[in-house]
Amino acid sequence: MNKRFGPPSVLLAIAAGAMLGTLLRYSINAAAFDSIFPFGTLMENWSGSALLGALTGFFAIFTVREWISAGLGVGLCGGYTTFSTLVSDTVLLGSALSPLYIAAYILPTIVGGIAFAWAGFAGGQRLGRKLRSSEEGRRL
Amino acid sequence: MNKRFGPPSVLLAIAAGAMLGTLLRYSINAAAFDSIFPFGTLMENWSGSALLGALTGFFAIFTVREWISAGLGVGLCGGYTTFSTLVSDTVLLGSALSPLYIAAYILPTIVGGIAFAWAGFAGGQRLGRKLRSSEEGRRL
Numbered sequence: 608m609n610k611r612f613g614p615p616s617v618l619l620a621i622a623a624g625a626m627l628g629t630l631l632r633y634s635i636n637a638a639a640f641d642s643i644f645p646f647g648t649l650m651e652n653w654s655g656s657a658l659l660g661a662l663t664g665f666f667a668i669f670t671v672r673e674w675i676s677a678g679l680g681v682g683l684c685g686g687y688t689t690f691s692t693l694v695s696d697t698v699l700l701g702s703a704l705s706p707l708y709i710a711a712y713i714l715p716t717i718v719g720g721i722a723f724a725w726a727g728f729a730g731g732q733r734l735g736r737k738l739r740s741s742e743e744g745r746r747l
Numbered sequence: 748m749n750k751r752f753g754p755p756s757v758l759l760a761i762a763a764g765a766m767l768g769t770l771l772r773y774s775i776n777a778a779a780f781d782s783i784f785p786f787g788t789l790m791e792n793w794s795g796s797a798l799l800g801a802l803t804g805f806f807a808i809f810t811v812r813e814w815i816s817a818g819l820g821v822g823l824c825g826g827y828t829t830f831s832t833l834v835s836d837t838v839l840l841g842s843a844l845s846p847l848y849i850a851a852y853i854l855p856t857i858v859g860g861i862a863f864a865w866a867g868f869a870g871g872q873r874l875g876r877k878l879r880s881s882e883e884g885r886r887l
Binding site: 618630656681682684688697717721 | 861
């Protein structure tokens with residue numbers, strides 16, 4: 608976790624990533640077939656968790672400039688996924704205390720999100736190691 | 748849930764809201780005191796859920812233009828809160844399967860988020876009714 612405020616390039620990259628990610632989320636929700644069950648938000652939170660996991664795993668092996676990692680992680684993945692909609696939907700649908708809704712939406716979102724982030728992290732690390740070893744191979 | 752793609756004014760408002768919300772989230776995380784426990788993300792997800800709940804409750808009483816509600820809801824609250832960081836942090840910290848971490852971070856985030864969204868929704872509706880009745884009072 609980076610605990611200092613980044614330079615302008617980082618802030619610009621975060622802003623651009625946030626715009627792209629949020630408009631992508633909005634487009635998916637607009638295109639999602641009408642249903643009381645928020646499939647769109649579920650898909651966004653799952654795929655965004657996989658992507659952030661993969662990026663984190665990759666950048667743990669392959670160091671990139673801060674504006675690239677912050678723009679893709681904090682900006683793109685942060686804007687693309689949403690927590691407020693996840694919990695507000697449960698209130699909006701008047702089912703905040705419904706065990707069925709929690710079992711069918713909240714719980715799979717969380718458990719799936721962790722699993723996708725974990726799988727993404729492992730995949731990202733593997734890709735990073737592969738690219739690094741092929742780079743080292745070229746140097747020999 | 749709006750299932751059609753909005754006009755340019757809506758897309759622009761979402762993009763602007765997303766930038767603001769995401770930079771605000773980044774600033775809070777940068778300022779949050781260094782700790783293994785993600786206090787910053789917890790605070791953002793709780794307060795963003797309260798805000799989206801309040802906006803949703805208020806707009807249920809008080810109809811506003813679509814660019815305003817989408818810019819504040821989809822854009823600002825969506826960019827300000829994050830789901831991918833919530834689940835990726837558990838993987839990053841190598842504690843995805845730790846019951847302690849789930850009990851100390853994931854569960855309070857979810858339960859608190861729902862409670863804050865619910866309280867915000869009730870508060871937003873109350874404010875909307877108050878404003879509407881004072882408006883009607885002036886018309887008499």
